[in-house]
Amino acid sequence: MLEINKIADPPFQKLILIGEVDASTSIQLDQMMEEVTSEGLVLIDCTHLAYISSAGLGVFNAYFQDAEGSGNKLVLYGLSEKIKSVFELVGLDQFLSIAENEDEAKKLINESSV
Amino acid sequence: MNHQYKIPCSLKKLEDVRAFIRSVLAPYNITKIDRNNIILAVDEVCANLMIHSHQCNENEFIELNIYIKNRSEITFEFVDIGVGFNISNYQEPSIKDIVNEGKKGGLGLILVKKIMDDINFSTKNNQNTCRLTKKINLK
Known part of the structure; x- marks a missing residue:
């Protein structure tokens, strides 16, 4: 089960992920990411993300590359130790923008979009 | 202690598979991260088999057997019928290529x-067997 809440917090679009991202629910995430990444700066709140498999990592990877290419920015934050360890296992934490919390995430976007 | 689970090839069932593995691991004192990683590896292989070998046809099944040996080793055995995908021969792409190409x-x-x-x-x-073994102290 995955619930995605979208909140407009100009100039940011914030997605709050609640539940689990696997090969089934990643389709929902993919659609939502396509929508928000076309709208500008994107923050992904992972505080309530309980599980992620490679399908979810792949979606973040794809849109992260798109976002960087088009000048839009994408930052994830609030990852639990368990979720962070999955990013670290494949080494994706080295390539994506990951912040501790929302404030840090906004700062990271502002710095990199200047 | 051994366990068995017959999994219909539908991605919607992955959630149930994870719940099953969680229940199998529940009696053991292992770290949260090890627990999650084991569940994740089983989830990944199931999803792969469902998509690539069974085209997510929920009338087809994967049999999952779990063997725990000497409380020091856990083996997940996936048995299915059809054209198999030899995961052990698979040459994985590098993470750099996946990132650079923005692959999903x-x-x-x-x-x-x-x-x-x-x-x-x-x-x-025509019967494929894939075995994953993890050496771990199952106290």
Whole structure:
């Protein structure tokens, strides 16, 4: 089960992920990411993300590359130790923008979009 | 203690598979991260088989057997019928290529290889068996 809440917090679009991202629910995430990444700066709140498999990592990877290419920015934050360890296992934490919390995430976007 | 689970090839069932593995691991005192990693590796192999070998046809099944040996080793055995995918011969792409090309796929088997200590694949008379073994202290 995955619930995605979208909140407009100009100039940011914030997605709050609640539940689990696997090969089934990643389709929902993919659609939502396509929508928000076309709208500008994107923050992904992972505080309530309980599980992620490679399908979810792949979606973040794809849109992260798109976002960087088009000048839009994408930052994830609030990852639990368990979720962070999955990013670290494949080494994706080295390539994506990951912040501790929302404030840090906004700062990271502002710095990199200047 | 051994366990068995018959999994319909539908991605919607992955959630149930994870709940089953969680219940199998529940009696053991292992770290949260190890627990999650083991569940993740099983999830990845199931999703792969469902998509690539069974085209997510929920009338087809994967049999999952779990063997726990000497409280020091856990083996997940996936048995299915059809054209098999030899995961142990699979040459994974590098993470750099996946990142540079913005790929969605290719990360699953990297995860499985990182998590498990041994991956073994065999096929006989159209029946494929994939075994993942993790050496772990199951107190």
